[in-house]
Amino acid sequence: MVVARPGARPATAARMATPVAGVSRLVVSGVLGVIAWILLAKYVVANPLFLPTPYAVLLAAIQVARSGELLNDVLVSLSYFAVGSVIGFVGGVLLGVLLGANQKIADYVDPWVSAAYTAPLVALTPLLIIWFGIGLWSKTIIIALLVVFPVTIGTIAGIRSTDRSLVEVATSFGATRGDMLRKVMVPWALSFILSGARIGVGRGVIGIFVAELFGGASKGVGLMISNAGQVFNTPLLFVGIIVLAVMGIGVTTVIRFLERRMAPWRTQSVV
Amino acid sequence: MSLRVENLSVTFARDNGAPLAVLDRVSFEVQPGEFVALVGQSGCGKTTILRCLSGLQPSYEGTMTIAGRRLTGVDRRVAMVFQSDSLFPWRTVQANVAFGLEVRRRGKAGADRIVQDLVNLVGLAGFERAYPHQLSGGMRQRVNLARALAVDPDVLLMDEPFSALDMLTREAMQLELLRIWSHRRKTVLFVTHQIEEAVLLADRVLLMSPRPGRIRRDVPVPLGRPRASQVRRTREFHALVDALAEALAAAPLDGLVRS
Numbered sequence: 337m338v339v340a341r342p343g344a345r346p347a348t349a350a351r352m353a354t355p356v357a358g359v360s361r362l363v364v365s366g367v368l369g370v371i372a373w374i375l376l377a378k379y380v381v382a383n384p385l386f387l388p389t390p391y392a393v394l395l396a397a398i399q400v401a402r403s404g405e406l407l408n409d410v411l412v413s414l415s416y417f418a419v420g421s422v423i424g425f426v427g428g429v430l431l432g433v434l435l436g437a438n439q440k441i442a443d444y445v446d447p448w449v450s451a452a453y454t455a456p457l458v459a460l461t462p463l464l465i466i467w468f469g470i471g472l473w474s475k476t477i478i479i480a481l482l483v484v485f486p487v488t489i490g491t492i493a494g495i496r497s498t499d500r501s502l503v504e505v506a507t508s509f510g511a512t513r514g515d516m517l518r519k520v521m522v523p524w525a526l527s528f529i530l531s532g533a534r535i536g537v538g539r540g541v542i543g544i545f546v547a548e549l550f551g552g553a554s555k556g557v558g559l560m561i562s563n564a565g566q567v568f569n570t571p572l573l574f575v576g577i578i579v580l581a582v583m584g585i586g587v588t589t590v591i592r593f594l595e596r597r598m599a600p601w602r603t604q605s606v607v
Numbered sequence: 608m609s610l611r612v613e614n615l616s617v618t619f620a621r622d623n624g625a626p627l628a629v630l631d632r633v634s635f636e637v638q639p640g641e642f643v644a645l646v647g648q649s650g651c652g653k654t655t656i657l658r659c660l661s662g663l664q665p666s667y668e669g670t671m672t673i674a675g676r677r678l679t680g681v682d683r684r685v686a687m688v689f690q691s692d693s694l695f696p697w698r699t700v701q702a703n704v705a706f707g708l709e710v711r712r713r714g715k716a717g718a719d720r721i722v723q724d725l726v727n728l729v730g731l732a733g734f735e736r737a738y739p740h741q742l743s744g745g746m747r748q749r750v751n752l753a754r755a756l757a758v759d760p761d762v763l764l765m766d767e768p769f770s771a772l773d774m775l776t777r778e779a780m781q782l783e784l785l786r787i788w789s790h791r792r793k794t795v796l797f798v799t800h801q802i803e804e805a806v807l808l809a810d811r812v813l814l815m816s817p818r819p820g821r822i823r824r825d826v827p828v829p830l831g832r833p834r835a836s837q838v839r840r841t842r843e844f845h846a847l848v849d850a851l852a853e854a855l856a857a858a859p860l861d862g863l864v865r866s
């Protein structure tokens with residue numbers, strides 16, 4: 337009998353080589369980027385108000401970090417961002433399962449979901465503030481709105497793409513409709529759902545800035561950016577943008593990791 | 608339990624042109640504990656017969672019974688080993704084997720023992736926690752077989768389970784199937800397009816005509832059991848294979864008896 341050890345995966349060598357090569361490429365591209373930035377700031381733009389040097393940005397970052405302001409801002413933004421993302425994620429999965437598994441309902445609702453996915457929902461921010469006030473609720477809802485539709489669309493795509501032969505296996509064993517969803521379609525769709533979440537969270541980061549810009553917040557990274565912009569504190573503005581980018585990259589990386597962890601049989605990410 | 612199929616006909620509607628008659632009054636019987644192979648060219652309707660029996664084919668004419676009780680739709684007395692192994696990629700070996708027991712609401716404690724026994728029987732002890740993508744094609748078909756056996760069906764349907772395997776693995780798996788079947792003596796209907804495979808495994812071979820599929824001949828295989836790989840080299844084996852190959856190649860209307 338042909339024996340493959342349970343732990344042995346195909347192309348183990350390739351899998352191991354990728355992260356190392358990836359990290360070294362990341363370092364090289366980071367260093368090159370910073371050098372280009374320095375050259376651009378010092379010799380091309382040559383005006384710290386228009387473009388600060390990385391060094392000036394670093395100083396600004398250290399200053400706000402020391403005073404504790406930065407941490408405070410990050411925590412405020414992160415709190416409603418996390419809650420909004422979770423609400424959007426759960427809502428997106430539920431809506432996606434409903435539409436993915438019920439063609440009749442989907443025929444009527446799909447166009448609205450596509451429209452909502454494409455529409456610049458951040459533009460609703462002022463309206464949501466009128467409805468829900470300037471507190472954290474309106475901000476939470478903006479994030480949820482930005483996350484929910486990409487997740488819905490990913491879930492629908494995943495459910496509908498379920499391998500027909502797996503559906504037939506389950507049918508032939510007498511699976512109920514609930515079994516089919518829980519034991520076949522949703523597990524199949526998982527990596528599609530997570531891809532949707534990745535896109536949604538990326539949009540949510542933009543939502544942080546817009547929500548705080550309109551939202552009369554007293555704390556938050558978005559507010560920090562807009563305040564810095566108003567007083568022409570360009571280094572601090574850059575600090576805020578970089579913090580948001582790092583938050584976005586962090587969450588996206590975690591989701592990518594989950595995608596690989598939970599669907600190791602897929603050799604490529606689905607989106 | 609004896610399996611009986613009477614006048615089973617299936618016609619598929621086609622978007623353009625006339626409907627496609629795939630099965631035309633197919634009748635046969637499989638005795639309790641008998642291993643019957645269904646052989647025919649690709650496209651003659653073998654899979655369609657198994658789909659009818661397992662409740663996956665919504666429209667057909669004719670009747671199917673097990674021990675005299677009719678099959679209508681999905682039936683607990685039937686389990687299918689699918690052609691492509693169709694394992695759930697997110698389930699481990701043991702969770703795949705347990706699938707049928709789960710959807711049939713078999714208690715966890717009882718299910719665990721059944722699963723472990725079958726994993727051992729099909730030779731996958733030590734691989735309980737492996738995932739399908741970590742297994743070879745032959746091992747995946749072992750899981751596929753164990754998953755069907757786990758629900759303890761009266762009738763086991765197998766749809767060309769070894770057709771995607773390389774020749775050496777396929778020959779090994781054929782003998783493995785005989786060994787496993789000697790421990791779980793189910794009534795088996797085994798579909799293949801390979802005559803050697805049918806002769807090696809079966810008590811009886813049903814030959815089908817090209818579309819529309821009919822049972823053209825019903826040929827007993829008088830080889831003793833247990834059968835080992837040496838059977839393949841005996842004169843009787845070759846004589847049977849040759850006779851069947853000739854019958855299969857003959858024109859559809861050659862006047863041969865229909866069972």
Ligand SMILES: Nc1ncnc2c1ncn2[C@@H]1O[C@H](COP(=O)(O)OP(=O)(O)O)[C@@H](O)[C@H]1O
Nearest residue numbers: 619627629647648649650651652653654655656
């Ligand atoms: N759902 C379907 N709709 C239309 N034609 C089908 C369908 N399923 C099978 N067929 C046709 O029926 C014929 C028999 O198919 P099948 O039973 O899979 O043959 P076999 O398993 O013997 O190769 C083929 O010509 C196939 O194209």
Ligand SMILES: [Mg+2]
Nearest residue numbers: 653654766767
């Ligand atoms: Mg077939």
